[in-house]
Amino acid sequence: MIELQHRATPTELLSEFVAANPQLTPADFSSVAFQPVKRQVKADLNADQGGLCVYCEKPLGPNEGQIDHIKPKDGPHGHPHLCFSYVNYAHSCINPKTCGQQKKSGLLPIEPQPGCNAEWMLSTDGTIMPIAGLSRQRRHAVVQTRDMLGLNKDANLVDERKRWLASVLAIGQAQPQDMLLFLQTAPYRHILATVLL
Template sequence: MIELQHALPEPTELRAYRGRHPGGPWETATFDAVRPMLRRQLNLEQQGLCVYCESRLEEEDGHIEHIKSRGQHPQLTFAYANLAHSCSQPDHCGHQKQDQVLPVGTTVIATATLP
């Protein structure tokens, strides 16, 4: 896992969306318009690497990962500092991490559910 410190400012589109939809849901058609731009910026900041396994990741691939889960930290759903670009492999990275918060240096590749 790479240490992610956002060097670029929060995207204007994300800030505007959060202002128009405070506390709104993540999975909406309205937010779908913001998602590609956000994924592009996160991919740029991460130098085209998955935040967890550091494998090569194209901007149109993968998903936007919440470092601290939406379920346990709903107030951070749209917080830019809590967002990263992760590969979408079902058996590792963001999908395997689930609701855990992982320390820097952790590799999330497993064949069983994490404790």
């Protein structure tokens, strides 16, 4: 998961839209009037996230995917007051098995933010697992977050992470001085970094 740090100044079009429409509801998020704002927000989130899906870390273009509400805008865990808050947005891929499509309106125990990867690791088989030594409560939070996002559910995603892990380990053995540079541009770089810490 990306250790997401939103830009200090939200998308200007978003701020202008919210200021001009003080009575917004979650239904307005899908309105025709909001579509140009949504495109710009998605591009800004893509830049904030280094061109990766916030949850699975697959490469994602600025016009691809969807804007996911980290805290859902509606449903049983809804936070409608955060529906138009930039810091509650993340750029997510569209895959029915994973990420925002799998999470739906669930409330994640672990959200994409600095330090979010501290309690899980990438196994050599490409699966994401809780680190050893966690309390039962923390282990449950890690497993629940991973499973809510379907991060081990898509076999292609698991296989791709396994291949990238093999590449990282090979570079670490052959050219350890190039490891940091490689990780700065690799997909899955946040979860791959858990293997090297």
